[in-house]
Amino acid sequence: xxxxxxxxxxxxxxxxxxxxxxxxxxxxxxxxxxxxxxxxxxxxxxxxxxxxxxxxxxxxxxxxxxxxxxxxxxxxxxxxxxxxxxxxxxxxxxxxxxxxxxxxxxxxxxxxxxxxxxxxxxxxxxxxxxxxxxxxxxxxxxxxxxxxxxxxxxxxxxxxxxxxxxxxxxxxxxxxxxxxxxxxxxxxxxxxxxxxxxxxxxxxxxxxxxxxxxxxxxxxxxxxxxxxxxxxxxxxxxxxxxxxxxxxxxxxxxxxxxxxxxxxxxxxxxxxxxxxxxxxxxxxxxxxxxxxxxxxxxxxxxxxxxxxxxxxxxxxxxxxxxxxx
Numbered sequence: 001x002x003x004x005x006x007x008x009x010x011x012x013x014x015x016x017x018x019x020x021x022x023x024x025x026x027x028x029x030x031x032x033x034x035x036x037x038x039x040x041x042x043x044x045x046x047x048x049x050x051x052x053x054x055x056x057x058x059x060x061x062x063x064x065x066x067x068x069x070x071x072x073x074x075x076x077x078x079x080x081x082x083x084x085x086x087x088x089x090x091x092x093x094x095x096x097x098x099x100x101x102x103x104x105x106x107x108x109x110x111x112x113x114x115x116x117x118x119x120x121x122x123x124x125x126x127x128x129x130x131x132x133x134x135x136x137x138x139x140x141x142x143x144x145x146x147x148x149x150x151x152x153x154x155x156x157x158x159x160x161x162x163x164x165x166x167x168x169x170x171x172x173x174x175x176x177x178x179x180x181x182x183x184x185x186x187x188x189x190x191x192x193x194x195x196x197x198x199x200x201x202x203x204x205x206x207x208x209x210x211x212x213x214x215x216x217x218x219x220x221x222x223x224x225x226x227x228x229x230x231x232x233x234x235x236x237x238x239x240x241x242x243x244x245x246x247x248x249x250x251x252x253x254x255x256x257x258x259x260x261x262x263x264x265x266x267x268x269x270x271x272x273x274x275x276x277x278x279x280x281x282x283x284x285x286x287x288x289x290x291x292x293x294x295x296x297x298x299x300x301x302x303x304x305x306x307x308x309x310x311x312x313x314x315x316x317x318x319x320x321x322x323x324x325x
Contacts (some may be wrong), residue, residue: 004125023125024058036101037061047101064105070097073109073118080127081137082135087215090138092116092126093208100201107200110289116199122207125193127187138212142181182209 014106029035035048041059049068051147056063077091098104108114130138180188190207197204213219256292287293 012063025055026053027056027063029065030055032067032069033065034098034101034103035063035065038064038105043102043105049101066098066101066104067111068098069144073122075119075123075126076122077213078127079210080130082130082131082138084134086135088130088138089211089215090126090130090209091211092122092189093210094122095205096197096202097205098201099203103199104201104243114200114202116195118202121193121196125189126207129188131193133180133185134243135212137178137180138182138185138209140178142178146289166298185209199212 019210027035027049031051033051035054036043037045037048039057072098073094073096075092075094077089078089079087081087096114098114099160106113157222186209190204193206193207
């Protein structure tokens with residue numbers, strides 16, 4: 001084989017090797033990512049946080065990319081016993097980011113390992129904080145409801161003094177006052193877990209109590225009690241409604257009787273006046289002719305005494321029949 005042929009074979013091979021070596025030595029860090037170089041499994045150099053094109057020793061060094069954006073952690077609902085012995089399920093969420101890439105790689109290696117650590121640390125912190133407080137502290141964030149209840153009590157007092165119907169059960173029961181509140185509990189969980197996570201190269205930004213619910217068996221009893229309470233209030237409202245209905249019907253009947261009585265009185269007055277006028281006219285007309293008066297009175301007597309089956313035995317010259325002859 002001559003030198004020209006050998007050169008034609010070797011040069012392309014060298015070119016390919018050079019290209020492979022060149023490409024294997026280059027890497028790109030994109031926006032939102034940070035990188036660290038490892039050699040034989042050990043980190044070397046400082047983390048690279050800026051986007052751009054970088055170089056490494058080919059074949060011997062490896063690039064590990066991690067996210068530098070804010071990430072979200074969603075915990076699984078855990079059953080916790082509050083200080084007042086109430087069993088609840090707590091669902092927590094948090095935001096975090098990687099701030100020390102080298103420490104992060106050395107401790108948890110990747111995001112999957114970080115999630116495992118977040119699960120154990122945040123769940124433990126949540127359990128410790130919630131169990132040290134009464135349930136109401138995790139449910140409410142202020143005492144504004146107490147102000148509304150006080151306003152409602154004043155309204156009930158006003159209605160009672162005015163004699164208006166009220167449903168006192170609507171504000172029955174005592175509402176506990178909170179000293180900490182939901183937001184402060186979240187901050188307490190954040191402070192409790194923050195130091196442990198900083199040792200892993202993780203910055204915990206915030207923690208939120210996403211959902212708090214009763215344990216299933218307790219929740220069912222709570223719903224039953226709420227339904228019973230609502231039914232009792234509904235029955236109270238119906239009772240008040242029936243009382244108001246009876247008052248309205250009584251008032252209507254009273255007014256109706258007053259109207260009927262006044263109408264009867266007016267009718268009797270009109271009737272009496274008409275009968276008096278009729279009697280006066282009747283008497284006046286009869287007094288003008290005595291024979292006509294006798295005739296009318298006899299006709300009325302015939303009408304009242306003689307019916308279809310009446311039988312009378314009288315002489316033919318009886319005075320009673322003088323107008324029939």
